[in-house]
Structure formats: structure tokens, C-alpha cells
Amino acid sequence: MADVAALVARAREGAPRAVARLISLVEGASPQLREAMAAIAPHCGNAYVVGLTGSPGVGKSTTTSALVSAYRAQGRRVGVLAVDPSSPFSGGALLGDRVRMGEHASDPGVYIRSMATRGHLGGLAWAAPQAIRVLDAAGCDVVLVETVGVGQSEVEIAAQADTSVVLLAPGMGDGIQAAKAGILEIGDVYVVNKADRDGADATVRELNHMLGLGEARQPGDWRPPVVKTVAARAEGVDEMVAALDKHRGWMEERGVLAERRAARAAKEIETIAVTTLRRRIGELRGGKRLDALAERVVGGTLDPYTAADELVEGVTEG
Structure with a gap:
């Protein structure tokens, strides 16, 4: 596991290897990515x-x-x-x-x-x-x-x-x-x-x-x-x-620059949130919950909108 605090400190000093490792954490969707993003946020x-x-x-x-x-x-x-x-x-x-x-x-x-x-x-x-x-x-x-x-x-x-x-x-x-x-x-x-x-x-x-x-x-x-x-x-x-x-x-x-950056941050947050929700939906599929909802829709006992509402509730619980 990388020492994120040390990596960020070295990256702030301009060390190419540290910058490369941080970007590798990003590309690899590392479990340490949240820690890294929190550490660099004040410097962006x-x-x-x-x-x-x-x-x-x-x-x-x-x-x-x-x-x-x-x-x-x-x-x-x-x-x-x-x-x-x-x-x-x-x-x-x-x-x-x-x-x-x-x-x-x-x-x-x-x-x-x-x-x-x-x-x-x-x-x-x-x-x-x-x-x-x-x-x-x-x-x-x-x-x-x-x-x-x-x-x-x-x-x-x-x-x-x-x-x-x-x-x-x-x-x-x-x-x-x-x-x-x-x-x-x-x-x-x-x-x-x-x-x-x-x-x-x-x-x-x-x-x-x-x-x-x-x-x-x-x-x-x-x-x-x-x-x-x-x-x-x-x-x-x-x-x-x-x-x-x-x-x-x-x-x-x-004030256009501030507006563009705010819009960019909003899109970034949305992308991260949607990615998290998709992962949870995948986990539900593995647990057969999504398949069960699909069978009910095919059988006519549930409409797709209600099924989607149930899925969202399941995804956002906890």
C-alpha cells in the first residue's frame, strides 16, 4: 500500500515519480483513491x-x-x-x-x-x-x-x-x-x-x-x-x-471561469455517484434481487417504474 500523505507531499514538490504514482491510483481506481483525492483537495x-x-x-x-x-x-x-x-x-x-x-x-x-x-x-x-x-x-x-x-x-x-x-x-x-x-x-x-x-x-x-x-x-x-x-x-x-x-x-x-469550474465539479461528482450506484446495482444482480424484479415485470405482476423504484430503494439503503 502506498503512503498517500508522503506521495502527495513529494508530488507537491514536483517529484515526477510521486505524480505518476498518484495518477496510477486514479487510473486503477485504487481503494486509496478517496484518501488521495482528500489529501490533494486543498491544493487544487x-x-x-x-x-x-x-x-x-x-x-x-x-x-x-x-x-x-x-x-x-x-x-x-x-x-x-x-x-x-x-x-x-x-x-x-x-x-x-x-x-x-x-x-x-x-x-x-x-x-x-x-x-x-x-x-x-x-x-x-x-x-x-x-x-x-x-x-x-x-x-x-x-x-x-x-x-x-x-x-x-x-x-x-x-x-x-x-x-x-x-x-x-x-x-x-x-x-x-x-x-x-x-x-x-x-x-x-x-x-x-x-x-x-x-x-x-x-x-x-x-x-x-x-x-x-x-x-x-x-x-x-x-x-x-x-x-x-x-x-x-x-x-x-x-x-x-x-x-x-x-x-x-x-x-x-x-465570472465565467468560476461557473465553468463549478459545472465541471458537479459533473465529476455526478459521475462518481453514478459509478457507485452502478456498482451497487451489480452487487444486487449478484444477489438475485434485480433478476427477481425483472421476472415480476415479465410476468405482469409489476410495472417497470415501480420495479425501478424498488431497485433504487435497495441501492440507496444504508
Whole structure:
């Protein structure tokens, strides 16, 4: 069993091994997870969480790496959660080596962790919210969450980030894909990467046009900017960081940041509660109570709503 208090103390000092072990407790749903979350709770709430999403091939990893370099140049500590597809064999992250972020591997001011989605729709590991808390408590000023591009489910990143960045690239039909996926509704900053390709300006115009067709904004509302970058050459990255800083300032000024974080915490609490209830329902199934209710419904002696009420009572007793 891990000494949770000692782990948290070392993680607060920035020890990579301690941070890694705490995130492993999260991923493994360890019995010590509750103790760990209680220990880090007083140290959370300082990190700025930026989510990056977009279709495969737009350069999310390259952009994330360029952002790390830009933030490190400002002296900020950075955590990266790279959420990858799960291996069908081991359940681990297929892209766990993160070759493109290798340049930051020896930097003590950067912590990079790959996490597997484990089949979770939306491209986010179920453990991501708690992992973000660990990085926050470990003193990261910025946490970058890079998600798998999985079409319409990409929108889930909006529930985990203070600021959501949607990446697109010219020549990939991304404008149409953005409209189909609904990501025009969740992006706070839009980035057209690989802007040295033909069609970049047209993609920017199309994006701005589509954003302009959205619901009417009141004076002072946030208007998502569209930034052009060539992340592989670090071109436009400073403008991207400036757009992120501007959005953070706007949110702080209007109380939006506090609202988003409260909503995120509410969703996290709900997820934990539902997971606990599902486990208890599974235990009831093992005890034949659920099967007995199902037989009564099939036999017509009980309606499914009353059966569900009885099940909930059984689950919440004690």
C-alpha cells in the first residue's frame, strides 16, 4: 500500500515519480483513491486547463508540444494529459510513447502522461478529471489535455477544460466536419494549423463565416478568434497563447471561469455517484434481487417504474 500523505507531499514538490504514482491510483481506481483525492483537495484550483481537440491529422500533438515550449519560455510549469485510443489487448495507450513530445521529457518543469480512453466515448479517459486534479495539486500552472479525435464525441472536452481549443487543417474538409460534429458550439479558440498549405486562408474565412452564423452575441460576449499556425515551425504559437490568455482574462472578469469550474465539479461528482450506484446495482444482480424484479415485470405482476423504484430503494439503503 502506498503512503498517500508522503506521495502527495513529494508530488507537491514536483517529484515526477510521486505524480505518476498518484495518477496510477486514479487510473486503477485504487481503494486509496478517496484518501488521495482528500489529501490533494486543498491544493487544487490554481491550474489553467486547456483542452485541445480536432480530427486526426490536424497536428494536435505537434501543437501541444509547441504550446509547452511557449509556456515554458514564460517560466510556467506545464502538465500534459495526452488521451489516446486504448489498446484492444492491454487496455493501455497505443500512442503512449509520445515521440513528438520527446524534447520536453528531460525538463523538470514539464510532466507528460498518456492515458487510455478504455473505450470511453468522447475521447477522454474516465479518470481524466482526477488526473487533472493531481497535476493541479503538483504545482502545474497550465494543464494541457489533448484528446483523441473521434468525430461528434469530441465535444466532451468542453466539460473538462477552462478553455477549449479546436484544431483544424486546410484541405481536410474540416469546415463541414466542424459543423457536423457540433464543435463550432464548444470552441473558445479555433486554430487552423498547417497554415502553410494551400487553402489555409479559405479555411479561416469559412470558419469565421460559420461562427458568424451562430446565435446572436450580446455586446461584451466572447467571440472565438481564429488563429493560423504552423506548429511544426512554432509559427503563430505566440498568437495562440495570446488568444488563450485573452480568453482567460475575459472569463475571470465576468465570472465565467468560476461557473465553468463549478459545472465541471458537479459533473465529476455526478459521475462518481453514478459509478457507485452502478456498482451497487451489480452487487444486487449478484444477489438475485434485480433478476427477481425483472421476472415480476415479465410476468405482469409489476410495472417497470415501480420495479425501478424498488431497485433504487435497495441501492440507496444504508
